[in-house]
Amino acid sequence: MEMNQPNQEKVPFYRMIMDDFMLLLFLGVTIYAIFYLLWGVMELSNLPAIPDEIKKPLLK
Amino acid sequence: MSNTIEVTETHHEPSPNKGTIINTIFRVCDITGFKVDLRAEKLIRVNAVAAVVSLLLAVVAAILLVFTRYQPVHLLPAEWYYRLVTFHGLNALIFWIIFFEIAGLYFGSTVILNTRFCAPKLGWVGFILMVLGLVMSNYMILIGKADVMLTSYTPLKAHPLYYLGVILFAVGALIGVILFFGNLMIARREKTYGDSLPLVAYGLMTAAIIAVITLATGAIIYIPTFLWSLGLVQNIDPAMYKLIWWGLGHSSQQINVAAMVSIWYMVSFLAVGGTSINERISRTAFVLYILFICLASAHHLLTDPGVSSAWKVWNTSYAMYLAVLASMIHAFAVPSSFESAQRRWGYNKGLFEWLSKAPWGNPAFSSIILAVIGFGFIGGTTGVIFGMEQTNIIVHNTIAIPGHFKGTVVIGTTLTFMGITYYLIPLIFRRKIVGMGWAKWQPWLFFIGIALLSISMIVLGQLGVPRRHWDATFSGGPFTYNFNPAVDFFWTLMMLGGSLAFISVTIWIGIVVTSVFFGPRVNGPQDMQLKISPLAPPAKSHKGFEAPGTLVLTLIFLLVFLALFFLNWKWLAATWNVK
Numbered sequence: 001m002e003m004n005q006p007n008q009e010k011v012p013f014y015r016m017i018m019d020d021f022m023l024l025l026f027l028g029v030t031i032y033a034i035f036y037l038l039w040g041v042m043e044l045s046n047l048p049a050i051p052d053e054i055k056k057p058l059l060k
Numbered sequence: 061m062s063n064t065i066e067v068t069e070t071h072h073e074p075s076p077n078k079g080t081i082i083n084t085i086f087r088v089c090d091i092t093g094f095k096v097d098l099r100a101e102k103l104i105r106v107n108a109v110a111a112v113v114s115l116l117l118a119v120v121a122a123i124l125l126v127f128t129r130y131q132p133v134h135l136l137p138a139e140w141y142y143r144l145v146t147f148h149g150l151n152a153l154i155f156w157i158i159f160f161e162i163a164g165l166y167f168g169s170t171v172i173l174n175t176r177f178c179a180p181k182l183g184w185v186g187f188i189l190m191v192l193g194l195v196m197s198n199y200m201i202l203i204g205k206a207d208v209m210l211t212s213y214t215p216l217k218a219h220p221l222y223y224l225g226v227i228l229f230a231v232g233a234l235i236g237v238i239l240f241f242g243n244l245m246i247a248r249r250e251k252t253y254g255d256s257l258p259l260v261a262y263g264l265m266t267a268a269i270i271a272v273i274t275l276a277t278g279a280i281i282y283i284p285t286f287l288w289s290l291g292l293v294q295n296i297d298p299a300m301y302k303l304i305w306w307g308l309g310h311s312s313q314q315i316n317v318a319a320m321v322s323i324w325y326m327v328s329f330l331a332v333g334g335t336s337i338n339e340r341i342s343r344t345a346f347v348l349y350i351l352f353i354c355l356a357s358a359h360h361l362l363t364d365p366g367v368s369s370a371w372k373v374w375n376t377s378y379a380m381y382l383a384v385l386a387s388m389i390h391a392f393a394v395p396s397s398f399e400s401a402q403r404r405w406g407y408n409k410g411l412f413e414w415l416s417k418a419p420w421g422n423p424a425f426s427s428i429i430l431a432v433i434g435f436g437f438i439g440g441t442t443g444v445i446f447g448m449e450q451t452n453i454i455v456h457n458t459i460a461i462p463g464h465f466k467g468t469v470v471i472g473t474t475l476t477f478m479g480i481t482y483y484l485i486p487l488i489f490r491r492k493i494v495g496m497g498w499a500k501w502q503p504w505l506f507f508i509g510i511a512l513l514s515i516s517m518i519v520l521g522q523l524g525v526p527r528r529h530w531d532a533t534f535s536g537g538p539f540t541y542n543f544n545p546a547v548d549f550f551w552t553l554m555m556l557g558g559s560l561a562f563i564s565v566t567i568w569i570g571i572v573v574t575s576v577f578f579g580p581r582v583n584g585p586q587d588m589q590l591k592i593s594p595l596a597p598p599a600k601s602h603k604g605f606e607a608p609g610t611l612v613l614t615l616i617f618l619l620v621f622l623a624l625f626f627l628n629w630k631w632l633a634a635t636w637n638v639k
Contacts, residue, residue, distance in 0.1 A: 011255075018343055019256050021244060025269045028350040032273050032307070036355050036375055040303045044366050047299075 086176070091487060091585050091592060099180035100170040104163045104488055106187055107236075108481070111159035112572055114194065115474075118152035119565045126513075126558035130551055131533060141530040142209065147201045149210030153469065154229070154312065155194050160477050161267060161319050162190070162236040167488070168264035168322070169243035175252045178242035186235030193229025197222050209528065211305060214285065214296040223286035230282065234275045240268045259339055260329070263322025266346040271315045273354050277307035299366040310357035313465070316473040317387070318349055320435070323480045324394040324428050330483060331425040332418070333593035334401030337606050342393045348386035356380045362452040369449070376447050384444055391436050392614050396607035398429075401596035403606075411609045422590050427479025427503040431472050434507060438514050439467030441621045451628045454635050460521020466514035470561075475506055478568050485572065486588055491579035493589050495571045502571070506564035512557025516550040522631065523547050 017023060050058075086095045121144040127135040136144065170177050177183065199221075200206045206218035244265065247253055257265060281304040287293040325342070328334035336342040358375035361367055402414030419425045442464040445451050455461060485493050493499055523544050525532055532547075534540050582588065605611055 015256065018347060021241070021265050021269070024265075024347065024350050025272060028269045028354070029273055029276070031351050031379075032311075032354040035379060036357055037277070037304070037307060039371055040358075040361075040367055041300065043368055043371055044297070044299050044303060047366055 089487065091582075091588055094171050095174045096488075097170050097176045099183075100166050100177035101488060103177070103180065103183045103187065104166045104171075104484075107159050107163035107166065108484065108488070109576070110187070110191060110194070111156050111163065111477075112569060114151045114155035114159055115565065116569055117198065118148055118156055119562055121148035121151065123558065123562040126555055126562075128530070129532065130555040131531075133555075134531070138530045139204070139207065142207045142528075143201060143204060145528060146207060146209045147198065150197060150201070150226075151194075153210060154226075157316055157469070157473060157477075158229075158233050158312070159190065161271070161315060162186070162233060164319055164323070164480075165236060165240040165264055165268055166243075167484075168261045169240045169247070171488075172258060172261050173243070173247040173252050175243060175247040175250060178239055178246050182235055183239055186232040186239070189228045189232030189235070191232075193225045193227070193232060196225030196228065198225075200225065211302075211309065212285070213305070214288070214298050214301045217289055220286060220289040223282055223289055227279070227282050227286060230275050230278045233271070237268050237271045237275065240264070256343075259336060259342055260322050260326045262343055263318055263325065263346055266349050267315045267318035267322065269350050270311060270318055270354060274308055274311040274315060277304060277311065281305050281308060299364065302364065303361060303367070306357040306360040307354070310360060311354040313469055313473075314349065314353045314356070316469060317353070318346065320431070320473045320476045321346075321390045321394070323476050324390070324432060325397065327424050327428045327480065327483075328394060328397040328401070329595075330592050331422055331428075331590075332398055332401040332405070333596040334397035335595070336393045336397050337400050338393070341389055345386035345389035345393070348382050348389075351382070352379050353383035353386070356383060356447065359447045359452070362447075362449050363456045372449055376449065380447070387440060391432065391440070391617070392610060394432055395429075395613060396610040399607040399610050400599075401593075404596040404599055411612055414609060419591060421500055422482075423499040423503055424479040424482040424590060426500075427475050427482075430503055430507040431475040431479065434471030434475065434511060434514075435468060436617055437620060438511065438518075439464060439469075439472055441624050442467060442518060444621075445625055445628045451632055454628070454632050455521045457527055458521035459525045459527045460518045462527055463514050463517025463519075463521055466510055466517065471507065471510045471514065475503060475510070478506065479503060481568075481572060482590060485575045485579070486582045486590070489576045489579075490582045491575050492582055492587055493571065494574040494579045495567075496589055498567050499571055502564055502567045506561055506568070509557045509560030509562070509564055512553050513561060514557070516554035516557060520547055520550045520554065523550075 011019075085098050087098055087101070088095055124136055125141065125144055125148060127133045128141050166177070166183070169175070197206070200219050201222065206212075206222035208216040208218045208222075212218060212223075244257070244261075253261075256262070281301060284293055285296055285301070288296045325336060355375040358367075358372055358380075362372055362376065398418065399414045402418060407414045407417045418429070442460070446455055446461065446464055482493060482499060485491055521527070523546065524541070525543065525547060531537075532543075580587070599606070
């Protein structure tokens with residue numbers, strides 16, 4: 001079998017990452033999810049509610 | 061009859077109990093030598109046809125919109141204006157682009173990798189879902205039940221079937237993307253390519269990863285909105301909706317960028333036998349797209365008060381500039397691959413003989429060069445400038461924003477997709493191009509039309525003209541505004557540009573439909589109207605820069621960019637001038 005050959009050329013670490021599309025998929029989703037999505041959702045979730053004295057006249 | 065040879069291969073699929081035998085019928089292309097899985101070929105064809113139909117729907121709406129915004133004609137009543145803005149946006153930005161990209165993903169993962177399609181039946185399920193989604197959403201828009209525009213910001217509410225249509229389309233597209241990864245895994249396992257994916261397939265893999273991000277975000281926002289439209293969810297917070305929706309809306313356009321750049325490299329290879337002068341750098345640029353380009357979605361929230369400056373600045377500047385860097389790398393790498401190959405073919409005189417002796421008669425080549433120019437000079441420069449928190453304030457919600465993305469999605473992506481179609485017709489549909497004379501100047505007409513349209517819209521936006529507005533004169537409204545008289549000139553230019561682009565798209569669709577359905581069959585390399593170049597010979601010597609002409613062109617681009625950059629800051633300063 002090919003995979004048992006003892007003299008297989010060692011793949012450089014950089015190229016190993018570049019060629020691993022599942023790892024790249026994971027990294028792409030994670031960076032986006034943390035910096036854009038979760039951070040943004042957290043900021044919006046922590047906004048204080050509009051005080052009633054401002055909200056009521058606006059909704060009239 | 062085609063001269064291609066049909067080959068049946070038997071594969072043993074490993075399974076826990078026993079191997080499953082799969083018979084795959086391939087055709088060996090007598091022009092490229094590629095092995096084409098016939099099941100994949102059918103899926104590529106139907107997705108490409110659906111893409112062209114979507115584009116036709118989009119441009120019919122577009123020309124009606126142009127003549128509505130052009131005030132002397134002011135064609136449509138208000139409700140039909142907003143209806144067709146919705147219709148145009150969905151068909152142009154979602155259906156046309158994604159159908160074509162699914163065709164591209166199937167082509168890249170099977171034909172280019174010389175491998176078989178992993179699950180063709182699932183491919184058909186995906187395609188049917190996408191068509192169903194297209195029909196359902198478009199029908200709901202046209203009967204007036206979804207006048208919510210593409211963004212469908214809450215609390216605007218459409219009929220549940222509109223949202224369901226979008227969801228079905230997204231699920232179908234996601235199936236296509238998953239199948240792409242399945243094909244990659246088969247190719248890797250069966251070692252149908254060398255150590256690394258070919259650069260074109262690598263770029264398409266980038267597009268597929270961005271598509272996963274996009275479609276997952278789409279599910280996060282469209283499913284609750286669908287439930288809200290059914291009355292099962294009480295409230296969708298408008299700020300939260302906008303944040304998540306743009307994770308879908310903007311990222312979907314980044315799928316285009318990755319797919320478009322991949323096609324640029326492919327056409328360089330096909331037309332002149334060019335390859336990136338540094339493939340490792342080109343691959344790194346694609347990785348930068350994967351990691352950072354989707355953060356650019358934050359551009360759309362730059363004037364929203366709910367999110368902090370830290371969030372805005374990080375996502376639209378520091379991190380996102382790494383994706384801009386990637387685009388700059390490609391902007392150099394693609395033309396330099398052309399130049400390097402042309403020089404190796406002997407076009408060595410001066411700085412630009414490689415360009416003057418380029419195959420301009422090949423419509424795929426001219427499309428790609430024009431797309432690179434338009435994408436860089438119009439879409440790219442304005443994208444970076446409008447993407448900054450400070451300068452964004454002078455154009456936000458003006459017509460300059462659609463002007464910018466006409467420079468990216470239309471002159472960049474659409475022209476690129478049109479260009480590669482000139483190769484797909486003989487290679488995948490096995491038909492000769494009918495009307496080659498028309499095909500040669502169609503990309504130029506499209507470029508001129510969209511450039512006029514896009515630049516006019518950008519200038520109009522700088523003069524304060526709002527986007528998505530039925531009546532820019534605000535007649536009968538409680539407020540009025542006297543625009544600079546120059547706007548009348550730019551409205552006329554916009555109308556002229558839109559009309560030229562419409563004529564050009566009509567010609568392109570005419571060529572494609574006539575060729576695919578009525579064109580003479582391609583029976584071998586002798587019927588190939590577009591050149592497929594052998595790989596350019598190795599360089600005889602390495603003196604100085606490998607691509608000095610491209611270097612000069614890049615410097616010109618940077619100077620234009622700097623001039624526009626400072627001009628926008630000057631306008632910003634003038635906007636806030638206190639007297």
